[in-house]
Amino acid sequence: MSTTQSALSTLFSPNLSMNTTAPVEHNRTAMSHSGASGSELLSLLYGLLSLSPLPDWLNWMIFSSLVDSFRHLLSRYWTSLENSLWLTVTVDSGDESYRWLMYWFSRRTNWGKSNNIEVNTRHSWVYDICRREQEEQSAQIKYQPIADQVYTLWYHGRYMKVSRKIIKSDHSESAQLKIRILSRDHSIVDSLLKDARKLFRGEQDRTTSIYVWDGGRMGAFIHTDPWRCIASRQGRRLQTVILDHGIKEMLLTDCKNFLNSKQWYADRGIPFRRGYLLYGAPGSGKTSLIQALAGELGLDIYIITLSRAGLDDCDLSSMMTSLPGKCIALIEDIDAALPQTVLNRIVPNAGTQSEGKTQSGQERSCQITLSGLLNALDGIGAPEGRILFATTNHSTALDAALCRPGRLDLHVDIKLASKFQIRELFKSFYHAYSAEDEPTRREDDRKELDSAPFTSPGADSAIECLSSDSDTQQDRVFSGFLHSTEESVLTKEDASILAEEFAQAVPERSFSMAVIQGFLMAYKSTPRSAVAEVSRLVDLKLARIEMTGPTSPNIREAHSPSCAAESTETATTQSPDVQVE
Ligand SMILES: Nc1ncnc2c1ncn2[C@@H]1O[C@H](COP(=O)(O)OP(=O)(O)OP(=O)(O)O)[C@@H](O)[C@H]1O
Numbered sequence: 021m022s023t024t025q026s027a028l029s030t031l032f033s034p035n036l037s038m039n040t041t042a043p044v045e046h047n048r049t050a051m052s053h054s055g056a057s058g059s060e061l062l063s064l065l066y067g068l069l070s071l072s073p074l075p076d077w078l079n080w081m082i083f084s085s086l087v088d089s090f091r092h093l094l095s096r097y098w099t100s101l102e103n104s105l106w107l108t109v110t111v112d113s114g115d116e117s118y119r120w121l122m123y124w125f126s127r128r129t130n131w132g133k134s135n136n137i138e139v140n141t142r143h144s145w146v147y148d149i150c151r152r153e154q155e156e157q158s159a160q161i162k163y164q165p166i167a168d169q170v171y172t173l174w175y176h177g178r179y180m181k182v183s184r185k186i187i188k189s190d191h192s193e194s195a196q197l198k199i200r201i202l203s204r205d206h207s208i209v210d211s212l213l214k215d216a217r218k219l220f221r222g223e224q225d226r227t228t229s230i231y232v233w234d235g236g237r238m239g240a241f242i243h244t245d246p247w248r249c250i251a252s253r254q255g256r257r258l259q260t261v262i263l264d265h266g267i268k269e270m271l272l273t274d275c276k277n278f279l280n281s282k283q284w285y286a287d288r289g290i291p292f293r294r295g296y297l298l299y300g301a302p303g304s305g306k307t308s309l310i311q312a313l314a315g316e317l318g319l320d321i322y323i324i325t326l327s328r329a330g331l332d333d334c335d336l337s338s339m340m341t342s343l344p345g346k347c348i349a350l351i352e353d354i355d356a357a358l359p360q361t362v363l364n365r366i367v368p369n370a371g372t373q374s375e376g377k378t379q380s381g382q383e384r385s386c387q388i389t390l391s392g393l394l395n396a397l398d399g400i401g402a403p404e405g406r407i408l409f410a411t412t413n414h415s416t417a418l419d420a421a422l423c424r425p426g427r428l429d430l431h432v433d434i435k436l437a438s439k440f441q442i443r444e445l446f447k448s449f450y451h452a453y454s455a456e457d458e459p460t461r462r463e464d465d466r467k468e469l470d471s472a473p474f475t476s477p478g479a480d481s482a483i484e485c486l487s488s489d490s491d492t493q494q495d496r497v498f499s500g501f502l503h504s505t506e507e508s509v510l511t512k513e514d515a516s517i518l519a520e521e522f523a524q525a526v527p528e529r530s531f532s533m534a535v536i537q538g539f540l541m542a543y544k545s546t547p548r549s550a551v552a553e554v555s556r557l558v559d560l561k562l563a564r565i566e567m568t569g570p571t572s573p574n575i576r577e578a579h580s581p582s583c584a585a586e587s588t589e590t591a592t593t594q595s596p597d598v599q600v601e
Pocket residue numbers: 260261262263300301302303304305306307308309411412413533534535537
């Protein structure tokens with residue numbers, strides 16, 4: 021047997037020994053394992069080549085190319101056969117459904133049984149829910165598929181393979197989920213996506229997640245998602261935010277109308293974005309209102325911290341473009357983050373007026389320019405569908421270009437507490453549903469507590485340390501209201517009567533809701549004392565809160581002249597259905 025013939029038999033079957041010097045008998049025996057068709061074909065080729073007048077080396081070349089083509093054909097045939105049997109779905113991490121599916125997979129019990137598992141706190145939306153469940157119900161933490169590992173599972177009686185691949189490029193990193201289902205029925209994919217979405221949304225509806233931007237980095241590691249979930253919790257109820265009549269309702273309706281108007285915007289070629297500026301004194305409820313609205317609208321909050329060290333226009337732009345389709349983007353204290361030079365043009369020392377929100381340290385590291393911010397808000401890459409909320413204690417410090425419609429469409433003045441707010445806050449402190457349920461016990465408790473002289477240590481010391489004119493700064497160990505641990509519940513009627521008395525005594529628009537809340541906190545167990553002692557609140561030096569925002573109507577149009585500088589841009593009112601006071 022020639023060397024060529026031996027090589028032929030070796031090449032034909034990959035399972036055979038690559039030892040070309042092995043005896044023919046051995047190779048023949050081995051070949052018999054590769055099946056009758058293989059050996060017949062080999063014999064045929066062998067016969068043909070032995071007749072060939074060509075030299076051995078040429079025969080060998082012809083044969084190897086023939087075998088190669090055959091293999092190639094076979095693998096193509098096999099792939100198309102496989103493709104016809106399997107449905108393959110690939111989902112990129114940028115797509116919303118990626119999250120649904122990752123969450124759905126994290127809930128499959130077989131991840132927990134696998135030897136290779138990954139707990140990825142980066143996708144902390146998934147992780148947070150699991151953690152919360154664990155805390156609340158002692159449930160087991162679920163895991164997600166590790167990268168480059170194939171997992172198998174059954175879904176509705178269909179066999180399924182799942183793998184996750186990390187795709188790296190020079191500057192970015194993303195992930196791709198590949199799902200293969202042994203089925204030819206496309207409806208199984210629909211069903212899987214619907215199930216995953218339902219599970220995800222069902223969980224999401226109950227919570228508001230708060231995200232911060234970290235550029236996809238966590239320590240030295242680069243991750244796919246630049247937003248990190250820092251908290252996932254039940255949204256604050258809108259009823260617990262007490263504002264003057266109509267403000268909450270107006271904002272909620274406006275947000276809802278906006279979210280339902282996607283087609284309307286598309287038809288007119290208007291960018292589908294909406295911005296709100298909430299301005300007013302510190303502690304008047306701006307952040308609380310945004311949280312409550314997010315809960316009511318079922319949206320997550322993405323916090324954009326402009327004062328983040330080293331953040332520049334480029335980062336800001338990628339921050340904005342990486343926002344998901346539907347969310348609330350929140351820029352708190354938008355004035356405090358802008359460079360001093362921008363603010364000084366309008367309000368000298370604006371950066372130092374805000375209580376506790378001076379720009380010290382920030383201005384040095386802040387590399388955001390006004391034009392960078394303007395472009396990020398409604399530039400070419402700015403995402404559609406998002407709602408932007410910006411808060412400030414100095415609305416007059418903001419550049420008119422920033423306040424114009426399209427960037428901050430609606431401006432709402434959240435003022436210091438009105439009589440109505442004071443009354444309602446008082447009621448919410450001392451009236452609870454349980455009062456009706458167990459009137460007798462509560463009434464007894466109340467009588468006992470209220471008949472006692474004013475002894476609440478928290479209230480007493482807080483008032484002592486805050487009210488005395490002779491107090492020197494050095495003598496004070498703390499300032500503020502101590503929190504009383506006990507609480508008292510009044511009947512609805514009693515709560516209303518006392519609330520009225522309390523509201524009468526507190527001057528309107530002089531205190532923020534946060535200050536009044538702090539005061540009442542010290543009297544949790546003694547509502548009557550809160551009323552009796554209210555003059556001490558009024559006398560507080562602490563109450564010298566400077567209202568720096570305009571005192572004009574609560575809501576103003578975005579192109580209101582109260583935006584300090586004249587804008588050279590053309591103001592276009594986007595939504596005709598805005599109710600302007
Ligand atoms: N209108 C309100 N209704 C109910 N609680 C309020 C209201 N305003 C403020 N509070 C309470 O005061 C505290 C501070 O409120 P919040 O952070 O929402 O104020 P803010 O206006 O965002 O303040 P800042 O401008 O300093 O960020 C919270 O504990 C909140 O519960």
